[in-house]
Amino acid sequence: MPNDRFENWKPPKIKERIINEYNWLVQNNENLQLGYKTDIGAFTYVNAKFNVIIEDHVQIGSHCSIYSISTIDNKEGPVNLKKNCRIGTHSVVMPNVTIGENSIIGAFSFVNKDIPKNVVAFGVPAKVVRNLTEKEIKELEVSL
Numbered sequence: 001m002p003n004d005r006f007e008n009w010k011p012p013k014i015k016e017r018i019i020n021e022y023n024w025l026v027q028n029n030e031n032l033q034l035g036y037k038t039d040i041g042a043f044t045y046v047n048a049k050f051n052v053i054i055e056d057h058v059q060i061g062s063h064c065s066i067y068s069i070s071t072i073d074n075k076e077g078p079v080n081l082k083k084n085c086r087i088g089t090h091s092v093v094m095p096n097v098t099i100g101e102n103s104i105i106g107a108f109s110f111v112n113k114d115i116p117k118n119v120v121a122f123g124v125p126a127k128v129v130r131n132l133t134e135k136e137i138k139e140l141e142v143s144l
Contacts, residue, residue, distance in 0.1 A: 006037045031068070041089065050095065051078040061089030061107065068095050082117065084140060102137050
């Protein structure tokens, strides 16, 4: 049965460096592209200085950080979260990273390299641990 939790979904009002009604915030919000029926957990931070694209049906757990710029190691570049990917709670996604369609990132992961589509990855740094089965991919798509 499809999840109707997002039946009346509307994009959140995003103001620069202001916590929104869902308790997450964006810095450089003019460079954020937010897809349809996205779900971003409370206390998540997005720095979109060098572009962050969050495609349709992406889920991001609470307390995550998504950086298109890192002043610690002087890295910068776009972040692209492809359609229907899932990011577990307390995870960090660094600049110049794409997370593939349908992929699942486990909780507390540090993603500093691209993750292909249809896989499960986790760890510090995140590594692919297995491919999703066709059945799992269909279940993920139905749960939207």
